[in-house]
Amino acid sequence: MKKPGKFTIPTKYILTFLSVLCAGFVLLTMINSNIARPIREAAAKVILPVQDGMNHLGGWFSDKADTLKELADLQKENDKLKAENDELRMQNAILSQWEPELKRLRELLELSDVYSDYPKVAARVIGKEPGNWFSIFTIDKGAKDGLEVGMNVISDGGLVGSVSYVGENYSKITAIINDDANVSAKFSSTSDVCIVHGDLKEYDSKMLKVSDISISANVKEGDMLLTSHISDKYVSGILIGYVSGIEDDGNKLTKSAWVTPIVDFSNLEEVLVITQMKETGKE
């Protein structure tokens, strides 16, 4: 296939050269990942518009597929929601009685409204890590919109994860179900602190493992898990999920549990980024 009269570089030289280049890249980016930033931004300029178009196309297709599928399920879901709505209305009535009292007591203690209304930015999920090993997503907001690494991301009223990389026009979020993600959490009923681990293996059953619960903690199935006040990464009071199974570790010190997250990670479309960072006291 060689064209006569035209100079070509032998394949093995290209292979060697590119292998060395790869090794160099790996070493450099291991030391400082910011080195690759200019290339990354340049690539993003090409990829993001294409991705945007594809997203609209994909959204259109999945909408069509969903309408067909959902019609059957809607009735069932509607009934379920009605029942839930009644229950919630009653709960709301009880809770709203307490609100003035809470407000008065807070004022008395000079505590600010800790959980309410973090400033948020809405973003659209535009891509997922191409393999099946990690749960890392890209969203269409970046440094331009004031995002920073470490900001918390929520969706459907539950914790999704945190921002792990910020580009000019896009950012990456690492989900709490990502293998190696850890979230410091607490039980809403007892304020016992624990750790929620993301683990690919556990997540096959759509659950996350919770460890380091004190043996004396009076927790039961169905309890709410929130992000804890001692976490240095997550702002406190964001709902993670509900406990669905508790187990003794057998060491007379700790218990483990499983939690079903609120967020449906296989169907993430829009997320909210909380632009307020956790104040940790260190600069």
Added chain:
Amino acid sequence: MLRTILVGMLIIISYVFQTTFSMKMSFGVAAPNMIMILVCSYALLRGKKEGLLVGFFSGLLIDLFFGYYEVVGINAFLYMMIGYVVGIFHDIWYLQDILIPVSVVAVCEFAYNFIYYIITFLIRNKLDVVHYIKTIFVPEIVYTVFLTVFIYRIFMFLNKKLEEFEMRGKEEVD
């Protein structure tokens, strides 16, 4: 020249397809690996030199956006090696038979995932390889192989048209 532009577009489209549709198509746990199909098909159709170049740039794209802990170069190297090794068989096999790309993709998928597992999971003491083979490797390979049957034919058609076009161009120059 036309080939370079077209291949560049194919790489971008495969990448975008994979990152976008892997979250939209939620009918299973695993998503198919379009980039693997592209690299393997292209290497089979065009040989090791172009195979390794396509592999390198596809892998680089993955690394730039989704590198493990922002490290760039791992995927680029893995896909480049796949492109090179598969490309060796370009001259040996009869390429009309669809079984060849299908089995090549299956083997490469397994090899790639296994190495990626070692780099990203085994190193962190996640030892249950059998479980991961069942839940990640097998579904991904099945989906990918299924798609290969269709996509390989498209690539083969494109390649044929391009080769005809290039031949014509050369004749005109002569």
